[in-house]
Amino acid sequence: xxxxxxxxxxxxxxxxxxxxxxxYFLEPGPIFYFTTGWLIxxxxxxxxxxxxxxxxLDKILPWSKYGNWRFFIQLxxxxxxxxxxxxxxxxxxxVFLTDDPxxxxxxxxxxVWGAAIFIPAFSLYFSLHxxxxxxxxxLEVAKSQKESMRAQLDSLKNHLDPHFLFNNLNILSSLxxxxxxxxxxxxxxxxxVYRTMLNTKSDDLIPVYDELSFIESYMYxxxxxxxxHIRFTVNLDKHTRNKMIPPLTLQMLIENAIKHNLITDAxxxxxxxxxxxxxxxxxxxxFAKPSDPSENHGSGLKNIEQRYTHFSDLKVEIRKTESDxxxxxxxxxxxxx
Numbered sequence: 001x002x003x004x005x006x007x008x009x010x011x012x013x014x015x016x017x018x019x020x021x022x023x024y025f026l027e028p029g030p031i032f033y034f035t036t037g038w039l040i041x042x043x044x045x046x047x048x049x050x051x052x053x054x055x056x057l058d059k060i061l062p063w064s065k066y067g068n069w070r071f072f073i074q075l076x077x078x079x080x081x082x083x084x085x086x087x088x089x090x091x092x093x094x095v096f097l098t099d100d101p102x103x104x105x106x107x108x109x110x111x112v113w114g115a116a117i118f119i120p121a122f123s124l125y126f127s128l129h130x131x132x133x134x135x136x137x138x139l140e141v142a143k144s145q146k147e148s149m150r151a152q153l154d155s156l157k158n159h160l161d162p163h164f165l166f167n168n169l170n171i172l173s174s175l176x177x178x179x180x181x182x183x184x185x186x187x188x189x190x191x192x193v194y195r196t197m198l199n200t201k202s203d204d205l206i207p208v209y210d211e212l213s214f215i216e217s218y219m220y221x222x223x224x225x226x227x228x229h230i231r232f233t234v235n236l237d238k239h240t241r242n243k244m245i246p247p248l249t250l251q252m253l254i255e256n257a258i259k260h261n262l263i264t265d266a267x268x269x270x271x272x273x274x275x276x277x278x279x280x281x282x283x284x285x286x287f288a289k290p291s292d293p294s295e296n297h298g299s300g301l302k303n304i305e306q307r308y309t310h311f312s313d314l315k316v317e318i319r320k321t322e323s324d325x326x327x328x329x330x331x332x333x334x335x336x337x
Contacts, residue, residue: 042089049081086110164255171225186224192217197248205244205311205332208236208280215250222258229263231270240275243331246307250282252300253327257284278314279328286325301327 053074061070090110094102102110168190175183196214212234219232232254254271263269267287274281304327305316314330 042085045085050078053077168221189217189220206247208243208245209241211245211250218251226263229268231268234273236275244334245329249304249329252304253282256300260289262287262289278331280331281326281328283324283326286323
């Protein structure tokens with residue numbers, strides 16, 4: 001309510017200043033004051049009507065969903081309201097003062113003057129209002145995307161934590177009595193992995209070299225668990241290592257390969273990380289486990305695909321043959337976000 005009164009006061013104040021200035025320079029008579037008065041009334045009604053129109057359309061056609069339609073609909077309705085208001089008040093005043101309805105020529109002159117006075121003001125109001133709501137909608141979309149990415153990253157971490165923690169604590173308990181030196185290194189790598197996970201919580205993208213540093217510690221834990229049954233190689237140049245990817249992406253793909261493949265002495269799992277001009281390539285040998293209906297298949301890959309939609313038009317590509325499974329992850333520039 002306070003804001004409304006302030007805006008009304010501003011409109012009235014400007015009107016009074018205009019009247020005072022014209023009176024000082026032109027010494028207008030009673031007709032001028034009367035005309036100026038009803039122009040101010042039209043201005044107030046125009047502002048109030050457009051404000052009500054805006055509030056209604058905000059509920060029916062929000063800018064975030066119907067940006068283009070909303071622009072044209074509000075423009076047409078606003079101009080229609082302007083013409084009806086100006087012509088209606090002019091007709092009422094003409095009949096009240098002269099008992100004679102206005103002629104077509106008088107309506108034409110009135111509309112020309114009304115357009116010259118009110119359309120610039122209306123255009124300014126509408127432009128400012130459009131820009132304000134467009135900016136607000138953009139901020140809301142950005143905030144929503146940010147929250148979505150946070151939720152997806154947290155989902156990855158929550159998915160990882162129970163299984164990863166349980167398996168590695170079991171390994172650690174068996175190492176302590178057998179090999180104290182290895183158990184100490186295992187604890188250090190285990191702590192480093194969790195520290196990295198916590199530190200990347202607020203990051204949307206990280207350099208490939210940071211992800212590889214994390215993966216080095218992560219793969220140490222994996223190798224202790226599977227010994228020589230997993231073979232992991234990385235073949236990336238310096239240029240590729242400086243590109244950006246979402247955090248925990250490689251970890252998710254490695255975990256996915258381990259989860260869905262049988263790993264034996266005769267059929268060790270091989271995982272290779274390479275690159276093309278635009279994508280990071282993660283390829284693993286394929287010796288699939290029997291399908292378990294209770295498991296949520298594809299959730300990790302879907303999560304990665306959804307996270308990438310916020311950063312690039314490039315798609316996460318998946319290729320599967322009888323012997324291997326490959327995921328191609330878009331490489332993003334350092335200043336991409």
